[in-house]
Amino acid sequence: MPRFALKIEYDGGPFAGWQAQAELPSVQGAVERALAALDPGFRAGARIAAAGRTDAGVHATGQVAHADLERDWDPFRLSEALNWHLKPAPVAILAAARVDDDFHARFSAQGRRYLFRLLSRRAPATHDRGRVWQVVHPLNVQAMRDGAAHLVGRHDFTTFRSTMCQAASPVKTLDCIAIEEIAVPHGAEYRFHLSARSFLHNQVRSIVGTLERVGAGAWAPDRVRKALEARDRAACGPVCPPQGLYLVGADYPADPFSGAASSRG
Template identity: 75%
Template sequence: MPRYALKIEYHGGPFSGWQRQAGQPSVQQALEEALRRLEPKVPSVAAAGRTDAGVHATGQVAHCDLGRNWEPFRLSEALNWHLKPHPVAILAAARVPDDWHARFSAIERRYTYRLISRRAPLTLEAGLAWRINHRLDVEAMRAGAAHLIGRHDFTTFRAALCQAKSPVKTLDAIEIEKIPRDDGGAEYRFHLRARSFLHNQVRSIVGTLERVGAGAWAPSRVAEALAARDRAACGPVAPPQGLYLTGVGYPSDPFAPPEGPG
């Protein structure tokens, strides 16, 4: 059966998360139902990351095995037709080797968290960011984040029900940017990059850094929380609506356009 990689964008608000769950709407279910409108016996699809309820994606990657040879562009167009009206879109499709796996072949995952500071509630961006009504000290947050870069035991920053075999992960980068807004507020974007993440790791880190930016924590307290290896030492967990899976890296990008002559 030919194997295809799919690059997927979705609004996580209406879903219980990526993974199929009995009696709950999921992104995986919406995609598999669309695939089965094309081929009734399509096996289950596998994704690079299982995003939680309310979490969005601009660069999720999944793979599926189909019974016929599809031209990738026609496959993406057909799936987008059958995915309506779900807020899910196939951005690209590509034929991949039979042993290629969306999850196990990945060497990097990238997340962005959006946090907006303004007095008024969000309207057009409701459900797409975490709103707070106070400003944050970006330099203090960067100082706190520096303690988390590298290979560490991240027990403090993972969910109690996390199923990962080990809490040890290597966090390659945390970049924090501040973007002024026309409404007088500011948006803070946290960009995190690692080979893989623990359950709730990104939201736990962002929630902790928000406390640093607000002045409630000194930057050095982040190092103390990490060293504690205790979930109780973590700051509040940021809400899911600000989190986006923005990209997945592979040794060779399956969606890269073929190189032309010369």
């Protein structure tokens, strides 16, 4: 059975998360239903695997999944057919690519990249409603960068993971946290770029929620270090809401979508 990698974009607002769940809408379920319209195996209950299982309300601009199909599709025609059958769900196949049988969207990934968008202004968000976390007070970007610096590297992130996290170990290596400040009408948007081989459940939202407290002046930057060293969930700042979070990419030894056959746009 030929294996295909899919690069997927979605608005997580209407979904209970990526993972298929009984009686609840999911991104995985939407893609599998579209595949079922094209492939006998998915009509019989085949499943896809993804690079990351995003939570309810979390978006993606570069989720990667793989599917084993009975038909050896032209990748461009596969993406076009899937997008037709995904309508009107806010899910799009950006590219499809034929990959080797040993490619696995989750286990072959060497890194994941997330973006978190935080809007600081008093006027409500309009065009980005549901796509940013908004606060009404100003934030100090340099203080947030100083606090974030304590988290880069290999650490025990017990403080910054959900109590529901099922990872075998809280030790992770955070490769990068970069924070952009972008002027917007009557305010500023802060974009947090985080990359690591893998993340703990709620790790990004816990980190950003804590750094927001630093930016607001409620925490000193060094308190982030103390919270990390406490290895205690109670030492974490607030967990920010999901609507500002985006899975923007997964990294592989070779980019499965680099070939011209994966896309014509």
